[in-house]
Amino acid sequence: MTDAAFFTEVLIPALLKGGVVSLQLIALAAPFGLLAGIAIAIGRTYGGRVVSGLCHGYIIFFKGCPLLLLLFILYFGLPSLGITLPAFVAAVIGFILCNGAYNSEYIRGALLSVKEGQMIAAQALGMSRWQAIRHIILPQALRRAIPGVSNEFIYLIKYSSLAYLITVTELTGAAKIVAAKYFAYFEAFALVGIFYLILVSIATVAVGVLEKRLAIPGFSGK
Amino acid sequence: MDIIIILLDWIPYLFLGLLQTLGLVLASLAVGLIFGLPMALGQIYGNRLIKSVISVYVWFFRGLPVIVLLFLFFFGIFPSLNMSSVPPFVVAVVVLGLRGAAYQSQIFRGAIQSISEGQMTAARSLGMTRFQAIRHVILPQALRIALPGWSNEYPTVLTDTAICYAIGVQELLTRATYMVAQTYITMPIYLAIAGVYILLNYAGMKALNMLEKKTSIPGFGQGAL
Numbered sequence: 001m002t003d004a005a006f007f008t009e010v011l012i013p014a015l016l017k018g019g020v021v022s023l024q025l026i027a028l029a030a031p032f033g034l035l036a037g038i039a040i041a042i043g044r045t046y047g048g049r050v051v052s053g054l055c056h057g058y059i060i061f062f063k064g065c066p067l068l069l070l071l072f073i074l075y076f077g078l079p080s081l082g083i084t085l086p087a088f089v090a091a092v093i094g095f096i097l098c099n100g101a102y103n104s105e106y107i108r109g110a111l112l113s114v115k116e117g118q119m120i121a122a123q124a125l126g127m128s129r130w131q132a133i134r135h136i137i138l139p140q141a142l143r144r145a146i147p148g149v150s151n152e153f154i155y156l157i158k159y160s161s162l163a164y165l166i167t168v169t170e171l172t173g174a175a176k177i178v179a180a181k182y183f184a185y186f187e188a189f190a191l192v193g194i195f196y197l198i199l200v201s202i203a204t205v206a207v208g209v210l211e212k213r214l215a216i217p218g219f220s221g222k
Numbered sequence: 223m224d225i226i227i228i229l230l231d232w233i234p235y236l237f238l239g240l241l242q243t244l245g246l247v248l249a250s251l252a253v254g255l256i257f258g259l260p261m262a263l264g265q266i267y268g269n270r271l272i273k274s275v276i277s278v279y280v281w282f283f284r285g286l287p288v289i290v291l292l293f294l295f296f297f298g299i300f301p302s303l304n305m306s307s308v309p310p311f312v313v314a315v316v317v318l319g320l321r322g323a324a325y326q327s328q329i330f331r332g333a334i335q336s337i338s339e340g341q342m343t344a345a346r347s348l349g350m351t352r353f354q355a356i357r358h359v360i361l362p363q364a365l366r367i368a369l370p371g372w373s374n375e376y377p378t379v380l381t382d383t384a385i386c387y388a389i390g391v392q393e394l395l396t397r398a399t400y401m402v403a404q405t406y407i408t409m410p411i412y413l414a415i416a417g418v419y420i421l422l423n424y425a426g427m428k429a430l431n432m433l434e435k436k437t438s439i440p441g442f443g444q445g446a447l
Contacts, residue, residue, distance in 0.1 A: 060420060063423075066395065069412065073413070161290060176293065185298045196285060
């Protein structure tokens with residue numbers, strides 16, 4: 001096979017296939033990771049002693065445990081307890097748990113940055129605590145959390161590559177398979193690198209646009 | 223009880239993995255520091271060419287997943303330089319170190335840029351050279367400001383060392399998976415290893431916080447900025 005044919009007929013189609021799986025992983029994990037982050041941040045900030053303690057414990061565990069180990073626990077460990085997950089599902093769950101822990105720290109910081117007086121004012125107007133969080137605090141806090149959360153989103157794109165190590169044939173896995181079969185490691189991983197750089201660069205621009213579009217004129221967040 | 227006895231048998235084996243993990247963390251942080259700080263200086267004070275070369279470097283190493291970098295270096299770059307006999311541990315230190323340099327350079331850059339430009343002007347007007355001003359006026363302040371951000375590199379690098387499993391570095395996770403394969407005990411081993419990582423994370427952060435307190439100058443700190 002000529003060099004050009006190797007690229008156009010073998011490598012690129014394989015990578016595109018793997019890329020679709022990567023995108024599926026990211027698209028499934030990102031929204032739920034955000035929701036998990038919001039829930040944990042609210043629990044940690046406004047919860048009682050028990051809820052707040054549990055949320056803190058969650059953050060310590062999932063931020064301290066390497067993501068790869070977490071994936072091994074979900075994919076290779078859980079079957080010993082009678083729970084067998086398909087590799088793709090295990091990967092998505094692992095990403096959500098980990099992404100949620102990191103997101104929650106940014107969101108908590110943003111929640112705390114909204115002045116306490118706003119909660120008091122909202123409650124004085126007859127809102128319940130939950131209503132105040134939902135309609136007053138969160139809309140402001142989430143905007144302030146965008147830079148941190150979008151950083152974590154970009155991390156998620158890159159760390160989605162770890163799914164390969166629990167047998168999900170995503171972008172990195174597809175490259176590894178082609179590389180081993182044709183002994184073309186350099187070409188395969190250089191091209192995969194370009195794929196990731198493109199993905200990350202698009203995501204960086206996209207979150208910048210999102211941040212601008214969601215900004216409220218005259219409300220800088222500072 | 224059997225499980226505990228088996229696990230105790232394996233402790234020396236795991237301990238060697240722990241040493242490898244710690245070695246990876248320390249070596250990578252050190253490489254990152256040695257390259258990251260000059261890169262930050264180059265990106266601020268360098269000419270246009272230096273600036274753009276460093277920006278591309280940072281974009282490259284921050285844009286790629288660790289595992290892709292590990293594979294690229296281990297299977298691609300090192301063998302093509304006729305260095306396929308280089309042990310995986312060294313490849314891992316090179317990759318994590320070069321990647322760390324990209325991240326660390328941005329931490330240092332932010333810290334240096336947070337110091338008002340007037341200080342450089344003042345130092346120059348007192349007869350200091352540009353280098354002297356950086357060395358004696360800017361850096362002593364900037365490094366202190368950078369320390370909290372720099373401390374956050376530690377847990378990142380620590381958790382990233384686990385990915386070096388992919389190229390067969392004999393670190394904690396690699397040894398744990400070998401142990402799982404040999405003993406058929408899964409969850410207790412994985413959870414114990416997770417506990418070790420969490421403890422390392424906690425202990426390291428405590429140590430770095432102490433360093434932050436120790437190096438702080440009274441009256442100069444978060445409030446002073």
